[in-house]
Amino acid sequence: MSRLFKVPLLSNTEVADGHRLASFALPRETRAPQAGQFFMVGIPGLQDPLLKRPFSLHRMTDEGRVEILYRIRGKGTRLLAERTTGDVIEVLGPLGKPFPLDSTGxxxxxxxxxxxxxxxxxxxxxxxxxxxxxxxxxxxxxxxxxxxxxxxxxxxxxxxxxxxxxxxxxxxxxxxxxxxxxxxxxxxxxxxxxxxxxxxxxxxxxxxxxxxxxxxxxxxxxxxxxxxxxxxxxxxxxxxxxxxxxxxxxxxxxxxxxxxxxxxxx
Amino acid sequence: MPSLETRIGELRLRNPVMTASGTFGYGQEYAEFVDLNRLGAVVVKGISLEPMQGNPVPRVVETPCGMLNAIGLQNVGLKAFLNEKLPFLRQFDTRVIVNILGNSVKDYVRLCQHLSDAGVDAIELNVSCPNVKKGGIAFGTDAAELGRLVESVRKASSVPLITKLSPNVGDVALFARVAAEAGTDAVSLINTLVGMVIDTVTRRPKLSNITGGLSGPAIRPVAVRMVWEVHRKTGLPIIGMGGIMTTEDALEFILAGASAVAVGTANFVNPGASVEIVDGLERYLAKARVSSVRELVGAVRT
Structure with a gap:
C-alpha cells in the first residue's frame, strides 16, 4: 500500500558545477514511474529541513533505476548532495500525473x-x-x-x-x-x-x-x-x-x- | 493487550490518534499510503458553506523544524463535501470529524445542521485560522463572540462538538472555559501560531498572504504547555496537536492532559506517521504495564 520507502542511493555524482545526478532503485511492488512524474525525497529522521523535496524523474536507466538530476539550491539539496552511494534516503512516489503519450501528430x-x-x-x-x-x-x-x-x-x-x-x-x-x-x-x-x-x-x-x-x-x-x-x-x-x-x-x-x-x- | 480506546465527551474512539484538519485532505489523498481503518478518526480539511478559492501562491514556506502556511481555507464547499468526499470516507471503519468555518454565526449553524443530518461523527469548529481576513479568527480571539457562537452551534448540532482554539491569545484557558460553558464537548489545542518570513534579497515576505500559520516540531513545546494549562484549569477533554512526529511526542501531549492527539504536519513528511504512532503507543503501554491509555491522560508528575 505505502509508497514511502527507504532505499540506498546507488549513485550521486556531480555532473556540472553545483548539479548532481543521483539514482536509486524502487521496491518491486512500486508501479513503474512515467515521464512527467516526480518523487518527494528526504533524509530519514531529519527535522531541519523538515519537508521532503520534489524531484522530477530524469530517466529510467536500463537496469530500471530512477535517475534524478538536481541543482544544489538550499539546505535540503545540499544535504542530499553530501550523501554518497549506499546512504539511505526516504522516497515518496512516483507522484503526479505523467505526460500523456497518446497524442496526435x-x-x-x-x-x-x-x-x-x-x-x-x-x-x-x-x-x-x-x-x-x-x-x-x-x-x-x-x-x-x-x-x-x-x-x-x-x-x-x-x-x-x-x-x-x-x-x-x-x-x-x-x-x-x-x-x-x-x-x-x-x-x-x-x-x-x-x-x-x-x-x-x-x-x-x-x-x-x-x-x-x-x-x-x-x-x-x-x-x-x-x-x-x-x-x-x-x-x-x-x-x-x-x-x-x-x-x-x-x-x-x-x-x-x-x-x-x-x-x-x- | 493494553487498551487504546479513548473518549472525547460522548465520542468513542478506537485509539487516540487522529489526523489534524488541513493536513490530510479529505482522506482520499492519503488512502493509498495509510490504512484509514487503523486511525482513531480522520479530521477533514475545513469546510465552508460555499467553495473557497484560497490565497494566491506562495502558500507554504519551510522554516526551522517547521513550516508556515497560508492556504486561505481553500475547500470544495459543503455540497461537494457531502456528495463527493464523505461517501468515500464512509467506506472505512474510522470516525469522521468535520472541521467547519464560516463568516457568521448563521454560517456555522447551517453547516452544523447539515452535517448533523448527514451523520458525521463529530464537528470541529474552526475559530482559529490565522489566514483569512474575515470570520474564523474573529471568533477565536474574542471570548464573548466565541461564547455566542458555540452556544448557537450547540443548539444546531446533534453530534459531539469540538472547538479548535487559537493559540494566538493571552490566556488560552479562558477561551476554553468560555467554550465549555457554552456547550462544547471538547477543545482542540493548538491551531497554528501566526508567523512571518522575509526574503532578504527581494525584501518581500515569502508568503503572498504576508503572514501564515506556523506548524511542525518547532511549536510543540508551546502546544504541550497550552494543553497542560487547559487540562489543569478546566478538565475539559482535549485533542492535543502541534508538531507531533513520533510516539514520544504523542505521549507528551497525553501526559499533559490530552485525551486524544492529532498528527498534522508529520503526514507531509511521512504519510505513515499516524499509524506508526498507534503501534508505538500500544508498545509503550505494554512495556510500561499500563492497561489503558486513559490512565496516562494528565498523568505528568509536576
Missing part, C-alpha cells in the same frame, strides 16, 4: 534550463515517433542532458541566451519558426521557466496546436493534501502535485511578475 518538446529535466524520459519514451526537440538555456553549461535528447532527436535544436551553444536567443524563436514551416499536426510538450511556458502556450494557442506543460511550485506534501502548491487554471486553483504537474496548456492561466507572455523567455 509529431511530438514537439520545448525545454528551458534545468526545467527541461522531466522532458528527458519523455523524449526517450517518444523516441519511436521521431520527436522534434527544442532546448534553451541561459548558457551552454546548463544544457546538461543534451546527449540524451540527441538520442531521441539527433537534430535537437539548441539555443542559448549568451550564444555559447547553438542559436543565440530564446528557445521560443526556432520553435515558432518550426511551427510556421510544418503546420499544426503536432502536439507540444513544454517544461521550463514560467515565462517560457507562457510564451510557448501563447504560440500554440494562436495556431490551434494542442500541448501540455509541466509546472513547478513550492510543495509540502506532494499528494494533494495540503493545497500548498496550487496553480491558477480556467477551472480555478488546481494542485500542481496531484492534479498536475502536467496540465493541458489551455487550462493554465499564466501570471508572473515582470513581462507579458509574448515577450518570450529563456
Amino acid at each position: 509529431r511530438p514537439v518538446l520545448v525545454g528551458g534550463g534545468l526545467g527541461a529535466v522531466p522532458l528527458v524520459q519523455l523524449a526517450l519514451s517518444l523516441a519511436g515517433r521521431s520527436p522534434r526537440i527544442f532546448l534553451g538555456a541561459r548558457a551552454g553549461a546548463e544544457l546538461l542532458s543534451l546527449d540524451w535528447f540527441r538520442k531521441a532527436d539527433p537534430e535537437t535544436v539548441v539555443s542559448t541566451e549568451n550564444g555559447e551553444a547553438g542559436l543565440k536567443g530564446f528557445v521560443t524563436e526556432p520553435f515558432r519558426a518550426y511551427l510556421e514551416d510544418s503546420g499544426p499536426t503536432c502536439t507540444v510538450y513544454a517544461c521550463g521557466p514560467t515565462p517560457m511556458l507562457a510564451a510557448v502556450s501563447a504560440i500554440c494557442r494562436d495556431r490551434g496546436i494542442p500541448g501540455y506543460v509541466s509546472l513547478e511550485e513550492h510543495m509540502a506534501c506532494g499528494v494533494g493534501a495540503c493545497m500548498g502548491c496550487v496553480t491558477e487554471t480556467v477551472e480555478g486553483y488546481k494542485s500542481v502535485c496531484r492534479e498536475g504537474p502536467v496540465f493541458p496548456m489551455e487550462q493554465v492561466r499564466f501570471s508572473f511578475p515582470g513581462g507579458s507572455p509574448e515577450r518570450g523567455g529563456p
